[in-house]
Amino acid sequence: xxxxxxxxxxxxxxxxxxxRRGDFxxxxxxxRVALPAFTVQMAPQEQKDAHAPARFGFTVxxxxxxxxxxxxxxxxxxEALRLGGALGGTPGRDYVFVARRAALLAPFPELLAxxxxxxxxxxxxxxxxLRRKQEDRLTRP
Numbered sequence: 001x002x003x004x005x006x007x008x009x010x011x012x013x014x015x016x017x018x019x020r021r022g023d024f025x026x027x028x029x030x031x032r033v034a035l036p037a038f039t040v041q042m043a044p045q046e047q048k049d050a051h052a053p054a055r056f057g058f059t060v061x062x063x064x065x066x067x068x069x070x071x072x073x074x075x076x077x078x079e080a081l082r083l084g085g086a087l088g089g090t091p092g093r094d095y096v097f098v099a100r101r102a103a104l105l106a107p108f109p110e111l112l113a114x115x116x117x118x119x120x121x122x123x124x125x126x127x128x129x130l131r132r133k134q135e136d137r138l139t140r141p
Contacts, residue, residue: 018057037103040118054089088119
């Protein structure tokens, strides 16, 4: 596995992470994009600050793999996010990556490409989907 790694003097900033269960649950009700290695879910942050940095979370269930492989998948996804995937995140939104078994075996450059593609697709159509869901809630009695 070869990947583009930044030089020692140019460290990528560590992305903001989701920690509360409520944030993960809110993202699960938002827009989503399915890719071979994972599904990406997106929702606006609870805070009304549109300039807050994008936050990211990872979910790897026991159904996917054992503990060692789940941790390896999580580490691979975090590193792909750190190396370039976080650049695709829109400020003021939360993203959750729900991993599949393919995330363990996929070549790292492909994993990075899927991550940037998923975030781009969500940002393109996610805003329209979020507006539509909010309008539906307002029109229901």
